[in-house]
Amino acid sequence: MYLNGYKGLEIYAYKTAEEIKEYLHWLYKRDKDGILVAKDKGKIVGFIATDKNWMWTGEKFGEIHELVVHPDYRGRGLGKLLLERAIKRLKSENLRKIGLWVGEKNEKARKIYEKLGFTETEKRGKWIRMVKIL
Ligand SMILES: CC(C)(COP(=O)(O)OP(=O)(O)OC[C@H]1O[C@@H](n2cnc3c(N)ncnc32)[C@H](O)[C@@H]1OP(=O)(O)O)[C@@H](O)C(=O)NCCC(=O)NCCS
Incomplete structure (x- = not known):
């Protein structure tokens, strides 16, 4: 699912099964x-x-x-819904700022943010930092 999701944007993604597994594990631990x-x-x-x-x-x-979001499920508001839920959750944790890094050529994601x-x-290099003040 992750690899499918980054088709065409491979320069911004982890590549091997091992790397992806480690990355998902890291996300879970964080x-x-x-x-x-x-x-x-x-x-x-x-x-x-x-x-x-x-x-x-x-x-x-x-x-x-x-x-x-899996390519077959894009353009139906799922990405936006996930983001809205995430923002709500971070707000409820009393955080004041939300940050992320997005690939400079990833125009679609940048627009949504x-x-x-x-x-x-x-x-920083090919990455752009974006911040939302809550
Ligand atoms: C970025 C991503 C998560 C968006 O998911 P999605 O479910 O297609 O997004 P949504 O359907 O919620 O669309 C959100 C907005 O983007 C617009 N949008 C969606 N697909 C679009 C497209 N192909 N071109 C232009 N705008 C588009 C929608 O119109 C919507 O705006 P609106 O609410 O004003 O109508 C998805 O494209 C993806 O998984 N990309 C690869 C991974 C990635 O780049 N992740 C971001 C890493 S920082």
């Missing part, structure tokens, strides 16, 4: 209650991974580490 999954007939078709314990440049952040109130704050 904040297991921050993982929200969308399912269709028992099959995972999208997920978002948030982290209520993230620190960035000495500041506390609710971080969104991952958001991915913008629509939901994120603004660009910095750029």
